[in-house]
Amino acid sequence: LAKTTQPISMDSYEGQEVNITCSHNNIATNDYITWYQQFPSQGPRFIIQGYKTKVTNEVASLFIPADRKSSTLSLPRVSLSDTAVYYCLVGGPLSGGYNKLIFGAGTRLAVHP
Amino acid sequence: DVKVTQSSRYLVKRTGEKVFLECVQDMDHENMFWYRQDPGLGLRLIYFSYDVKMKEKGDIPEGYSVSREKKERFSLILESASTNQTSMYLCASSYPGQNYEQYFGPGTRLTVT
Numbered sequence: 001l002a003k004t005t006q007p008i009s010m011d012s013y014e015g016q017e018v019n020i021t022c023s024h025n026n027i028a029t030n031d032y033i034t035w036y037q038q039f040p041s042q043g044p045r046f047i048i049q050g051y052k053t054k055v056t057n058e059v060a061s062l063f064i065p066a067d068r069k070s071s072t073l074s075l076p077r078v079s080l081s082d083t084a085v086y087y088c089l090v091g092g093p094l095s096g097g098y099n100k101l102i103f104g105a106g107t108r109l110a111v112h113p
Numbered sequence: 114d115v116k117v118t119q120s121s122r123y124l125v126k127r128t129g130e131k132v133f134l135e136c137v138q139d140m141d142h143e144n145m146f147w148y149r150q151d152p153g154l155g156l157r158l159i160y161f162s163y164d165v166k167m168k169e170k171g172d173i174p175e176g177y178s179v180s181r182e183k184k185e186r187f188s189l190i191l192e193s194a195s196t197n198q199t200s201m202y203l204c205a206s207s208y209p210g211q212n213y214e215q216y217f218g219p220g221t222r223l224t225v226t
Contacts, residue, residue, distance in 0.1 A: 032213050034213040034214070041219070041220070042217075042219060042220070043117070043203050043205070043217025043218050043219055043220055044156070044203075044215075044217050045217070046213075046214045046215065046216075049213050049214065087155065087156070089213075091213060105153060105154065105155040106155050
């Protein structure tokens with residue numbers, strides 16, 4: 001099972017682009033990379049998921065290099081409401097067809113005015 | 114929208130008490146999960162279930178048990194609560210094969226005194 005490493009915290013300002021990198025050196029062939037966002041006193045919320053190259057949705061982009069040993073979550077033009085903890089997780093199917101996920105410790109992003 | 118509800122937002126119990134945490138989801142998801150969240154440790158999987166009456170241990174099952182008698186309901190049981198089980202407990206659900214995209218409840222903050 002792939003262990004993930006992320007920065008503990010990051011600071012940014014409104015309107016800037018924020019890139020959070022996650023390291024997962026032992027990622028397995030069938031593992032996907034998923035990012036979640038969590039606000040205080042709430043459960044995590046799915047943001048984006050990818051397997052390789054680049055994925056983009058209305059919230060964020062996810063960049064995955066060819067070796068897949070790391071990934072970068074990119075948040076364009078952040079606002080104060082993007083202040084949250086961001087989790088990178090890596091997981092894939094076990095025998096039996098169900099998946100086990102590993103959550104890292106998360107990155108606490110603080111967006112300042 | 115998927116809705117995952119948890120029976121209590123805050124709970125205070127005494128050491129040695131039996132504690133039941135209930136989780137209900139309304140999207141007919143086969144898979145359900147129980148996590149605990151502690152500062153600096155991120156989310157850790159306690160148990161998960163991929164079908165009624167089926168359960169699998171996660172990373173930290175010691176001191177916990179679960180019950181899934183109906184598809185929409187997944188209960189976490191602390192047979193004899195201890196102070197080291199003071200934590201935020203989060204329930205989640207997902208479709209089979211889409212465990213990367215889990216839907217979380219608001220959490221139960223349990224304090225054991």
